[in-house]
Amino acid sequence: MAGAQEVVTIDGGDLGCARLLLLLRDRVATLPGGAVVHLVTADPVAPIDLPVWCHMTGHAYLGVVEGADPATYVVGVAARPAPTDARNPWRAGPGATA
Numbered sequence: 001m002a003g004a005q006e007v008v009t010i011d012g013g014d015l016g017c018a019r020l021l022l023l024l025r026d027r028v029a030t031l032p033g034g035a036v037v038h039l040v041t042a043d044p045v046a047p048i049d050l051p052v053w054c055h056m057t058g059h060a061y062l063g064v065v066e067g068a069d070p071a072t073y074v075v076g077v078a079a080r081p082a083p084t085d086a087r088n089p090w091r092a093g094p095g096a097t098a
Helices: 017-026 046-057
Strands: 005-011 036-040 060-064 072-076
Touching: 005 017, 017 036, 017 046, 036 046, 046 060, 046 072
Parallel strands: 005 036
Antiparallel strands: 036 072, 060 072
16 A cells, blocks of 8 residues: 555563563664554553653654554654663653753
8 A cells, every 4th residue: 555654563572661662663763754554562551651751852652553452552753852861761861952
């Protein structure tokens, strides 16, 4: 279908919060603004962590893919995301504004 947005799927498996956010941050850094990511994860804290991380970085948390098993979360990639700490992706990085 012409003009359809390709969805990039990231399989986070059973990674915990920190490793999951590192994986997500590194992958979205390679994508153009406006890209859509489906993050598949068994992490029970993902529905809390992902919206907060998206808010902090400027990415758009677009919700959950209904009926997906395992759970799949949708993130819209920002064209100019705010940086996060290199080792701690849940913390704002240098140059980030509050």
